[in-house]
Amino acid sequence: MNGRVPPLAGADLWQAVMAAAAGRCQCRGTCGTTHAKTDGRCDRVHGGYQTRHGCGRVRLLAAPADPAALLLPPHRIAALPKRELAAWCERCHDATRTRRTRQDTVPAAAPDALF
Structure with a gap:
């Protein structure tokens, strides 16, 4: 498929996600x-x-399209259907996952009261 080298496992699913993207x-x-x-x-x-920023070949990942789903355990991500996956470059994937992790770990604001 246009010189795209699929991963060793899940090649058909990966190629379907890459074709859609x-x-x-x-x-x-x-x-x-x-x-x-x-x-x-x-x-x-x-x-x-x-x-820039690491200069090298771009390798896209097939990962959850929903940023919240990026935090699911690997076995749950592997079970997602094609319609719930998107193509991500490593930089965007990692940054989105980090941002989502920080959002989920920020404690709720304490009430603004004296007593």
């Missing part, structure tokens, strides 16, 4: 970046080269 990261800013220069969507393409 046209081989491009589907992040639309959940990573904290606006992706403003590329119409709000990450411009990283599987097999392409990163121009």
Whole structure:
């Protein structure tokens, strides 16, 4: 499929997710970046080269489309159907997961009262 090398396990599912995403990261800013220069969507393409921050080949992941689902245990993520998966570059995936983890661990604000 256009020079895309699938992972060793789950190749059919991975290829289906990549085909639906046209081989491009589907992040639309959940990573904290606006992706403003590329119409709000990450411009990283599987097999392409990163121009900065680690320079190297881009390898897309098939991971949950819903940022909250990125925190599920691996066995639950592996059971998700194709319609609930999206293509993520490593940078957007990691940043989104980190942001989601921080949101879930921030304690609720204490009541603003004296007694």
